[in-house]
Amino acid sequence: MIVAWVVLLAAAVGSMTAFAKPLDAHITVKGLQSITTLDEVQKTFGGDDHGSGRVVFAAPKGEKLTDADAAAVATLTSKLAEVHGVASATDPFADKTAGGLSPAGRVGYISVTLDAGSPSSSTESGIRSLVSHANTAQLQVAATSGLVGQTGATSSQLPGIILALIVLLVTFGTILAAGMPLLSALIGLGTGVTAIYAATSFVSLTSVAPTLALLLGLAVGIDYSLFIVSRHRRQLLEGMDPKESLPLAVGTAGTAVFFAAMTVVIALAGLAVENLGFLTQMGLAAAFAVFVAMLVSLTLTPAFLSLAGSRILTARARRRLAAGEMKGPGRLSAGWVRVVQRRPVLFLVASLVVVGVLAAPIAGLRLGLGNDGTQPGSTTERQASDLLADGFGAGINGPLEILATYPSAATQAEAAALADKVGHTTGVAETQLAGLTGDRVLLAVVPKSGPSDEATVTLVHSLREASIARSLPGSPKLDVTGDTAVDIDISNRLADALPLYLGLIAAFAFLLMVAVFRSLLVPLKAAVTFLLSLGASLGVTVAVFQWGWLGGLFGVDPPAPLLAFLPTIVIGVLFGLSMDYEMFLVTGMREHFVHHETARGAVSTGFQQGAKVVAAAALIMIGVFGNGVVEGDSTIRPIAFALAVGIVIDAFVVRMTLVPAVLTLFGRAAWWLPAWLDRIVPNVDVEGASLHRPLRRG
Known part of the structure; x- marks a missing residue:
C-alpha cells in the first residue's frame, strides 16, 4: 500500500x-x-484587448507640480514607452487634452497602454523599476495594478506545519x-x-x-x-x-x-x-x-x-x-465534562450568548472583489489609488459606463438629455459622452465615491432604476457596466448564492448523520451548531477586517468589504472541520450508549475519550491558519483569520461545551429514531457493534 x-x-x-x-x-x-x-x-x-493603466505622480503635500517636475515626467514617459510590452505612454503636460492633470495642480498621471491585456512579468518588472527610480522626495510616483498587478506577501506553511508537529508530539x-x-x-x-x-x-x-x-x-x-x-x-x-x-x-x-x-x-x-x-x-x-x-x-x-x-x-x-x-481517562477532560453536565442549562445559555454576541456584526456584512484601494499602504497600486483620489476624487478609481439603446437612431439631443439626467443623479460627480453610433449612446460616469464604498453600490442600483429611462426622450434601455459594476454584480451573485448553498450543506449533513448516529436530534443539533460557528466566525471577521476593530493588531490596512469568495471558502473549510470534530466526539458517545451505558454516562465517557484528539486537531488548524494571518497577503489574511476564529469557536465553545450540555439535556431522546425510519435507514455500524460481538458474548 x-x-x-x-x-x-x-x-x-x-x-x-x-x-x-x-x-x-x-x-x-x-x-x-x-x-x-x-x-x-x-x-x-x-x-x-489592450490592457492599460496609469503611472501617477504628485508633488509633496501643500505644493504644486513645477517645470522641473514636468521635465522629469517627460523623461519617465519616454522611458515607459520603450518598455517591452508597452504600446504607448501619454505625457499629460505635452497633451493637455488627455486630462491627466488635477485641477489643484498637485497630482497627475501618465496613461499607459499595453500590447496585451495584462502585463507580462518582464513588462511589469520594467515598469516597477522605472517607477522606483523616478520616486523621489520631490516627486512621488506610483503605478496602478493594470500595469504591475496586485501584489502582496507570500505565506509559507512551514511554521504552521512545525506547530502541528509540536502539538502532535505533545499529544502522542x-x-x-x-x-x-x-x-x-x-x-x-x-x-x-x-x-x-x-x-x-x-x-x-x-x-x-x-x-x-x-x-x-x-x-x-x-x-x-x-x-x-x-x-x-x-x-x-x-x-x-x-x-x-x-x-x-x-x-x-x-x-x-x-x-x-x-x-x-x-x-x-x-x-x-x-x-x-x-x-x-x-x-x-x-x-x-x-x-x-x-x-x-x-x-x-x-x-x-x-x-x-x-x-x-x-x-x-x-x-x-x-x-x-x-x-x-484524562483528568482535565473528565473534570470539564462533569462540570458541564452538572449545570447543562447554564453552559448551554452561556455558549449561545457568546456565539450570539460574536455573530452580531454579520448583519453589516459587505462583499467585494478588492481593488487598488484595498491593497496595503506599502504597495505601489494602493499609493497610486490614494493619489488619484486626492487629486481627482475617489470616483476616478471606479468609473462606470452606461450603454443606452434607443428604439431608433439616437440623436445628439437625446445623448445630451441622457448626460444631463445622469449628471443630476445623486452620487454622480461627472458625466461625459464617450460614443454615439446608430441607436446606441455610451456615457462615461465618474461617481463621487470610491469603488469599495457603499455609496457606489447604491449609485449603480439607482442608475438601473426604470424611472430614469422612462423620463428620457425616446425611453432608451439603460445598462450599467464597467469593471466596478461587474465587481458589484459578481459580489451580489455570490451573496445571493450563499443561502441555497448553506441549505444544501445542512440538508446533506442531516441526512448522512441520521444514518451515522441513527438519531434525529443529533443530526439536527449538528447542522444548527455549525451555523452558529459560521455566524461567529464571519461576525468577528466583519468587525476586524471590515469595520477595523483591533485592525492594527491583525494588520488590517485598510478596512474594506470582505472578499466575495470569503464566505464560500470559510463555509467549505469550516464545515469540513466542524463535521470532523462532531464525528470525533459524538461517535464515541453513540458507541458507549449502544454498548449499554446510560445516556448521561455515554456522553461523559465519549467526551473523555474524544476531547483530547479534538483539542489537538483544533490547535493544529488554529496554528496553520494563524500563520496565514501573520504572513499572508491582503487576500489570504482575512480568510485565514475567519477560519482560525471559526475553529476556536467550533471546537472549544460549540463541540466541547454546547454539545455535551445539549446531549445531557436530551438524555435518551438524543438517540431516538422512529421505528419506521429505523427500518429504512441503513445500519452503517459506526460504533462497531458487530465488531464487538465476540466480546459481548463473552
Whole structure:
C-alpha cells in the first residue's frame, strides 16, 4: 500500500510537470448583464484587448507640480514607452487634452497602454523599476495594478506545519505517532493537488480553483489520519493487541472518517448547482482533494500503523502495559465534562450568548472583489489609488459606463438629455459622452465615491432604476457596466448564492448523520451548531477586517468589504472541520450508549475519550491558519483569520461545551429514531457493534 501511494504521487507530479497549463487569471461569470453589456460596448465602440493603466505622480503635500517636475515626467514617459510590452505612454503636460492633470495642480498621471491585456512579468518588472527610480522626495510616483498587478506577501506553511508537529508530539509523545498524520496528509495533499494541476491539460481552470483544495486538503488530511491513529493508540493503551486493535480502529474511526468525508464531498460538489463556473471548479477541486485525503487515511495510515506495531506508544507506556497497568481517562477532560453536565442549562445559555454576541456584526456584512484601494499602504497600486483620489476624487478609481439603446437612431439631443439626467443623479460627480453610433449612446460616469464604498453600490442600483429611462426622450434601455459594476454584480451573485448553498450543506449533513448516529436530534443539533460557528466566525471577521476593530493588531490596512469568495471558502473549510470534530466526539458517545451505558454516562465517557484528539486537531488548524494571518497577503489574511476564529469557536465553545450540555439535556431522546425510519435507514455500524460481538458474548 505504501509503494502504491508513492507511485500514485510520483505519477501525479510527473503528469503535472509534463502536461499542466497556466491557470486562467480572469474570473468570469456567465449570465450577468453587466458583463454582456461590457462585451457589447467593446464591439460597438471599438474596444480591444489592450490592457492599460496609469503611472501617477504628485508633488509633496501643500505644493504644486513645477517645470522641473514636468521635465522629469517627460523623461519617465519616454522611458515607459520603450518598455517591452508597452504600446504607448501619454505625457499629460505635452497633451493637455488627455486630462491627466488635477485641477489643484498637485497630482497627475501618465496613461499607459499595453500590447496585451495584462502585463507580462518582464513588462511589469520594467515598469516597477522605472517607477522606483523616478520616486523621489520631490516627486512621488506610483503605478496602478493594470500595469504591475496586485501584489502582496507570500505565506509559507512551514511554521504552521512545525506547530502541528509540536502539538502532535505533545499529544502522542513519540515522533513516530506524531509524524504519521502529517506524512499521510502531505502525501494526500501532494497527490490531490498535483492531479488537479495536471487536469489543466484537458480543461481550463481559473486561478482560484485550487484555493479551497489546498486549504481543505491539508486540514482534513491531518484530522482524518489523526482520528484513526488516536483510536488505535487508545485501544493499545487499554491493553488490546495491535493486530486486533488496528482492524477495530479502522472499522470504527475509519467508518466515521468515511462518512465525515462524504458529507464534505457532497457539500462541496453542491457548489455546482449555482452554475458559477469558477465556483463549480473550486468546489469540485476541493471535493477531489477531500476524497483523496479520505482514501489516504483509510489505506496509507493503517499501513504505517501496521509497520509501527506497538512502537506507536511511548517506551514508558509499553512498560506499563507489560506490567498490566491500564491508562485511565484524562483528568482535565473528565473534570470539564462533569462540570458541564452538572449545570447543562447554564453552559448551554452561556455558549449561545457568546456565539450570539460574536455573530452580531454579520448583519453589516459587505462583499467585494478588492481593488487598488484595498491593497496595503506599502504597495505601489494602493499609493497610486490614494493619489488619484486626492487629486481627482475617489470616483476616478471606479468609473462606470452606461450603454443606452434607443428604439431608433439616437440623436445628439437625446445623448445630451441622457448626460444631463445622469449628471443630476445623486452620487454622480461627472458625466461625459464617450460614443454615439446608430441607436446606441455610451456615457462615461465618474461617481463621487470610491469603488469599495457603499455609496457606489447604491449609485449603480439607482442608475438601473426604470424611472430614469422612462423620463428620457425616446425611453432608451439603460445598462450599467464597467469593471466596478461587474465587481458589484459578481459580489451580489455570490451573496445571493450563499443561502441555497448553506441549505444544501445542512440538508446533506442531516441526512448522512441520521444514518451515522441513527438519531434525529443529533443530526439536527449538528447542522444548527455549525451555523452558529459560521455566524461567529464571519461576525468577528466583519468587525476586524471590515469595520477595523483591533485592525492594527491583525494588520488590517485598510478596512474594506470582505472578499466575495470569503464566505464560500470559510463555509467549505469550516464545515469540513466542524463535521470532523462532531464525528470525533459524538461517535464515541453513540458507541458507549449502544454498548449499554446510560445516556448521561455515554456522553461523559465519549467526551473523555474524544476531547483530547479534538483539542489537538483544533490547535493544529488554529496554528496553520494563524500563520496565514501573520504572513499572508491582503487576500489570504482575512480568510485565514475567519477560519482560525471559526475553529476556536467550533471546537472549544460549540463541540466541547454546547454539545455535551445539549446531549445531557436530551438524555435518551438524543438517540431516538422512529421505528419506521429505523427500518429504512441503513445500519452503517459506526460504533462497531458487530465488531464487538465476540466480546459481548463473552
